Amino acid sequence: MSLPIQKLPSNHLGKDYIVGDLHGCFSLLDRLMKDVSFDKDHDRLFSVGDLIDRGPESLRCLQLLADPWFYAVKGNHEDMFLELFMPYLLDNKLPSSSVLNNSSIMDNGGEWIIDYINQAQQAMSVEFDNALELVAKMPLIYIVGDAEHRFHVIHAELTKPKAYSIDNLVYLDIDIDQFFINGTISYDLEDRLYWSRSLMKSAAADLYYPKVQKGLSTTFCGHTIASNIRQKLSHVCLDTGASMSVNVDNDYGLVLYDIKESQYFWISFQKNKVNRISHHIEKTP
Numbered sequence: 001m002s003l004p005i006q007k008l009p010s011n012h013l014g015k016d017y018i019v020g021d022l023h024g025c026f027s028l029l030d031r032l033m034k035d036v037s038f039d040k041d042h043d044r045l046f047s048v049g050d051l052i053d054r055g056p057e058s059l060r061c062l063q064l065l066a067d068p069w070f071y072a073v074k075g076n077h078e079d080m081f082l083e084l085f086m087p088y089l090l091d092n093k094l095p096s097s098s099v100l101n102n103s104s105i106m107d108n109g110g111e112w113i114i115d116y117i118n119q120a121q122q123a124m125s126v127e128f129d130n131a132l133e134l135v136a137k138m139p140l141i142y143i144v145g146d147a148e149h150r151f152h153v154i155h156a157e158l159t160k161p162k163a164y165s166i167d168n169l170v171y172l173d174i175d176i177d178q179f180f181i182n183g184t185i186s187y188d189l190e191d192r193l194y195w196s197r198s199l200m201k202s203a204a205a206d207l208y209y210p211k212v213q214k215g216l217s218t219t220f221c222g223h224t225i226a227s228n229i230r231q232k233l234s235h236v237c238l239d240t241g242a243s244m245s246v247n248v249d250n251d252y253g254l255v256l257y258d259i260k261e262s263q264y265f266w267i268s269f270q271k272n273k274v275n276r277i278s279h280h281i282e283k284t285p
């Protein structure tokens, strides 16, 4: 099992990009990467997790995990996926059809999995097996760079279990450094890294949460859908609902954020054109 928190140095040779929740929308990412002329030798692409389910190309998104320039944290969808396939990963035990049908992932856009089951051989396809092993190694938090260049990548939120005031709502860099030294994070925090919506869920919260939390570096996240990027307590949420634009023309799409240039690129299935939008992230002075 790999470490839940991983540290990477700043990228001095190329650019760092962050992509929102992919949910199987590989072709949208592919378009955005071509549009920014992504340099696979020098640039890095970070993902806030939820690579799979709902959209048309879930396995293709998981195959990105094999690319040396791609860094993704586990989302709640990868967690549900691993929960279903852990007995298979450990003991080659395929989930029974009743286990499969009653699994939480099947209620959440996981039907694509069925295409990779080889009933005759009681196994999954080789490409599925390869992807599954990569998912099992995904971390929960990336810490990238130092000092003023530092940023984090997580799936949902760094909210604390019992937070009574705004001053004490989220974990800070010093807490995350301690988790890194310990090499573990609590089950409680893991759960909130997958599921928390305390900061991002309500529009009313905009009134109460400042954009920056002193002591917490910019923390890119996803999980809660809105048609635009939001920043609260140093969390920058990039989930703009890519998979919701598959069949319906709406305001949802996929965001690719370019840290160095403070801008993002956006595309949806229906509005088949890449938009480039300036977007400054506020930091602690």
Ligand SMILES: [Mn+2]
Residues within 6 Å of the ligand: 050, 075, 076, 077, 155, 194, 222, 223, 224
């Ligand atoms: Mn999610």
